[in-house]
Amino acid sequence: MASTEPPAAVTPPSSKPNLLPLASPTIITPSAAASVAVAPTASSSSPATPSVATPRPIPSDAEVFHIPSYSCWFSLGDISECEIRCLPEFFDSRSPSRNPKAYKYIRDSIVKQFRRNPSSKITFTEVRKTLVADVISIRKVFDFLDAWGLINYSPAALNKPLKWEDKDSKSSQHAADSPAGPSLDSTPPVRETSKRLCGSCKSVCSIACFASDKYDITLCARCFVRGNYRVGLSSSDFKRVEISDEMKTDWTEKETLQLLEAVMHYGDDWKKVAQHVGGRSDKDCITHFIKLPMGEQFASSAEFGSSINKLNQMKDDNNISSSSSPSKRLCLSPLADASNPIMAQAAFLSALAGTGVAEAAAQAAVTAVSEMGQGEPKADIRSLHGVQGLQDASITSNGSDVLKSVEEAHSGVNPKPEEKKVNVEEVEEEIRRVAEVQMKQIQEKIVHFEEVDSQIEKEWKQMEQMRDILFYDQLNLLKHERAIRKSGQQAAEGVRTQGDYVS
Amino acid sequence: MKPLPSTSSKTPVKFRMPTSENLVPIRLDIEVGGQRFKDAFTWNISDPDSEVSVFAKRTQKDLKLPLAFATQIAQSIQTQQTEFRSYKGQEMLTGEKIVPIKLDLRVNRTLIKDQFLWDLNNFDSDPEEFSKTFCNDLGIEDPEVGPAVAFAIREQLYEIAIQSVATARESRNAKKGRRGEYSSISRSTGAALDLMKLFSNRYSGVRKRKEWDVFEPMVDMLSNEEVAALESMVERKPR
Numbered sequence: 001m002a003s004t005e006p007p008a009a010v011t012p013p014s015s016k017p018n019l020l021p022l023a024s025p026t027i028i029t030p031s032a033a034a035s036v037a038v039a040p041t042a043s044s045s046s047p048a049t050p051s052v053a054t055p056r057p058i059p060s061d062a063e064v065f066h067i068p069s070y071s072c073w074f075s076l077g078d079i080s081e082c083e084i085r086c087l088p089e090f091f092d093s094r095s096p097s098r099n100p101k102a103y104k105y106i107r108d109s110i111v112k113q114f115r116r117n118p119s120s121k122i123t124f125t126e127v128r129k130t131l132v133a134d135v136i137s138i139r140k141v142f143d144f145l146d147a148w149g150l151i152n153y154s155p156a157a158l159n160k161p162l163k164w165e166d167k168d169s170k171s172s173q174h175a176a177d178s179p180a181g182p183s184l185d186s187t188p189p190v191r192e193t194s195k196r197l198c199g200s201c202k203s204v205c206s207i208a209c210f211a212s213d214k215y216d217i218t219l220c221a222r223c224f225v226r227g228n229y230r231v232g233l234s235s236s237d238f239k240r241v242e243i244s245d246e247m248k249t250d251w252t253e254k255e256t257l258q259l260l261e262a263v264m265h266y267g268d269d270w271k272k273v274a275q276h277v278g279g280r281s282d283k284d285c286i287t288h289f290i291k292l293p294m295g296e297q298f299a300s301s302a303e304f305g306s307s308i309n310k311l312n313q314m315k316d317d318n319n320i321s322s323s324s325s326p327s328k329r330l331c332l333s334p335l336a337d338a339s340n341p342i343m344a345q346a347a348f349l350s351a352l353a354g355t356g357v358a359e360a361a362a363q364a365a366v367t368a369v370s371e372m373g374q375g376e377p378k379a380d381i382r383s384l385h386g387v388q389g390l391q392d393a394s395i396t397s398n399g400s401d402v403l404k405s406v407e408e409a410h411s412g413v414n415p416k417p418e419e420k421k422v423n424v425e426e427v428e429e430e431i432r433r434v435a436e437v438q439m440k441q442i443q444e445k446i447v448h449f450e451e452v453d454s455q456i457e458k459e460w461k462q463m464e465q466m467r468d469i470l471f472y473d474q475l476n477l478l479k480h481e482r483a484i485r486k487s488g489q490q491a492a493e494g495v496r497t498q499g500d501y502v503s
Numbered sequence: 504m505k506p507l508p509s510t511s512s513k514t515p516v517k518f519r520m521p522t523s524e525n526l527v528p529i530r531l532d533i534e535v536g537g538q539r540f541k542d543a544f545t546w547n548i549s550d551p552d553s554e555v556s557v558f559a560k561r562t563q564k565d566l567k568l569p570l571a572f573a574t575q576i577a578q579s580i581q582t583q584q585t586e587f588r589s590y591k592g593q594e595m596l597t598g599e600k601i602v603p604i605k606l607d608l609r610v611n612r613t614l615i616k617d618q619f620l621w622d623l624n625n626f627d628s629d630p631e632e633f634s635k636t637f638c639n640d641l642g643i644e645d646p647e648v649g650p651a652v653a654f655a656i657r658e659q660l661y662e663i664a665i666q667s668v669a670t671a672r673e674s675r676n677a678k679k680g681r682r683g684e685y686s687s688i689s690r691s692t693g694a695a696l697d698l699m700k701l702f703s704n705r706y707s708g709v710r711k712r713k714e715w716d717v718f719e720p721m722v723d724m725l726s727n728e729e730v731a732a733l734e735s736m737v738e739r740k741p742r
Contacts, residue, residue: 095549122562129544129646129650131649133545134544134545135545135546153704
């Protein structure tokens with residue numbers, strides 16, 4: 001009873017037919033009056049002529065109906081395995097009225113009814129009024145046919161200028177329903193923008209989307225999470241792309257230049273930077289600045305160039321972490337005051353990139369250096385300065401280990417590209433140095449505490465002295481008081497005795 | 504003539520539609536805000552997938568009716584469903600029931616009048632099949648006639664089934680020992696004919712000639728004016 005299985009894998013429509021769309025249309029042998037031609041899901045100009053070359057010429061007097069390529073198993077004369085699989089209740093003899101004959105009757109009548117007027121969509125109610133069967137069976141068959149595009153499918157709807165339609169493996173219903181055309185016009189592109197349309201749900205991507213460069217597909221975040229992508233793709237093929245700043249406007253060269261100037265002048269004060277750039281909020285400035293390739297800025301300082309380039313490369317790969325890490329920026333603020341602005345920049349970048357990344361980059365650079373052999377004395381001196389400066393700064397910062405590595409990196413780095421291997425000894429040395437720095441930190445703290453301690457003692461002594469003085473004053477006061485009282489009494493007695501003499 | 508098995512007349516049977524599939528005829532007649540919606544269809548009550556609200560919503564959307572209809576439709580279907588289910592546990596006596604089914608309906612422009620006999624004992628009967636054959640044989644072009652015919656048959660069978668439940672209850676309450684249960688049934692349900700009386704002609708099972716007209720189907724196509732006239736008559740009646 002079942003017709004031959006098509007070569008492509010067929011899954012029930014409830015889990016979305018994730019088939020790779022066939023490139024060329026297939027023609028089903030004519031049955032009864034009409035022959036059915038299958039058009040690819042890509043746009044076809046008119047129903048009569050498929051755009052891709054046909055393997056066989058269509059008979060001129062036959063009517064042509066379009067069904068999607070994943071429904072090519074369908075034929076009016078037979079019941080295929082796909083139908084048996086999707087609607088098992090008609091084929092398992094559980095209920096007497098649901099048998100293959102009844103199914104065929106319902107299906108054929110629905111399809112014929114639709115084909116009488118293929119340009120308009122047929123509704124379920126229209127169908128059930130004309131079929132002698134219980135409405136639930138009719139509904140099931142109707143839904144099945146609808147999902148597989150055997151009814152209510154018109155290729156004319158595909159002619160809308162959708163960007164990602166040829167990658168869509170879902171039925172064209174979505175293409176017809178969601179007006180992607182108007183949405184393209186309604187969002188006003190101020191400057192040239194790349195509109196991101198999700199390939200499967202045809203909605204405009206707003207916040208973030210996932211792009212696969214391998215297959216050139218874009219999915220919105222929701223579809224990506226749900227797994228609405230084709231068979232053959234995995235989640236690792238997709239890269240997250242932030243849309244919010246792309247969508248709004250792109251940065252012109254002038255704006256970028258202004259931004260860089262402002263950053264040079266104002267450093268970390270993003271409000272002033274935003275003012276200087278004009279027309280951009282401070283957040284926009286920050287995000288754009290992060291995404292700028294830093295290498296060209298520091299082209300003058302050759303010794304920093306390569307390491308920073310490396311940092312940037314790794315940064316670009318881990319775009320996710322960099323674009324959403326304002327907290328990392330904050331913990332760098334003590335460092336930003338470092339006297340050397342370039343050092344501050346390097347520290348800033350390394351913090352953004354993540355400690356692991358920067359450390360790896362620096363270590364790789366260090367190995368390159370060690371392979372090179374002796375560096376020039378000039379570089380050494382400068383590196384020494386750099387080392388000291390950074391050491392001071394590193395004590396106050398969180399990512400001290402990172403900076404240690406960064407400082408190693410520009411102690412006589414030559415632009416040598418190959419640095420893949422990291423020696424175990426190098427790692428040990430690094431760890432040792434890191435430990436040294438930590439110890440120095442602790443020592444400083446101890447010293448500081450001692451000072452504080454001695455100060456407290458001094459104050460304590462002072463307090464004691466003052467207490468003594470106070471006590472002394474009190475004593476004096478008492479003495480005087482007693483003395484005065486005595487003299488007072490004596491004076492009083494003297495007066496009395498004199499008085500006796502008189503009287 | 505084969506003697507009928509006596510068990511069929513005595514033992515009560517659990518209530519069900521005397522057809523191969525336990526489908527319920529549902530009739531809708533809803534009036535919301537001046538708009539009247541009439542519909543009739545068969546519903547599969549044993550299917551767990553049958554969602555009343557989904558169906559109602561779909562019908563409302565497809566026919567572009569105002570939203571209030573959806574809830575009303577769903578309610579109506581639900582009440583009829585529960586009514587059907589309330590009969591479910593009860594017994595009905597089938598007896599020897601050959602009942603005449605009458606068709607007298609108008610679907611769009613087609614007028615149908617017919618009468619035939621239906622065997623209630625035959626639980627394999629299928630009104631849908633009958634209806635399809637009917638439409639094919641009589642060359643009815645309007646595809647909406649088929650479901651209407653099937654529905655009409657079902658509705659009548661449903662009525663009779665309900666009646667038989669009532670009689671089963673009665674006979675249980677009545678004294679036992681009443682002779683010939685089936686005769687009492689045939690007395691209370693006036694529609695049932697006695698097989699013996701029916702096949703009074705001992706020689707052949709063919710119907711008498713004068714009865715041919717009664718049992719012949721009549722299909723008539725009406726013109727638009729007649730349809731309009733009939734509709735206005737129907738609408739005037741309830742007012």
